[in-house]
Amino acid sequence: MVSAAIIFQQTSCIVPQAILLYRGRDKVLPERYFNLGKLGAPVNAIAVAWVVFLDILYCFPTAMPVTPQNMSYVSVVSVGLMCFVLALWFTTKRGVFKGPHIDLELLNQRRHAAIEGDDRVISIDGQSMERVTSQSTKQDNKAHLS
DSSP states (O other): OHHHHHHHHHHHHHHHHHHHHHHOHHHHSOOOSSOOGGGHHHHHHHHHHHHHHHHHHTTSOSSSSOOTTTOOTHHHHHHHHHHHHHHHIIIIITTTOOOOOOOHHHHHHHHHHHHHTOSEEEOTTSOEEEOOOHHHHHHHHHHHHO
16 A cells, blocks of 8 residues: 555645646746746646656556456555545535635735845734844843843
């Protein structure tokens, strides 16, 4: 079952990259500090193709000739689990999920401040505060202990 663990872990890690390719990186991803630019889509496509290749490779049997005793049933388990999850989603959870409440304006303000190297942190009420650095914290702790 090690191959099943490998397949499930790789596939779960590659799903967000496949979603980015399907929906478009510019439509899904916000402005960020580290950006691959035009190389982002090819890197995602290569990663998705590689994981699909490895998932198929891990489904091969480990010994020849293949008998019911030495067959790798990981492909059967994977397809069965995927069918179960999709059926469950379509029958009970589709249109019901409500994600977390996120203040996108505050999130974008903080993201832009981090990209621009601004030393202020925007608080929830819109006030700007000075960013606490580890050096100033150490100095405050030394002064407090003295």
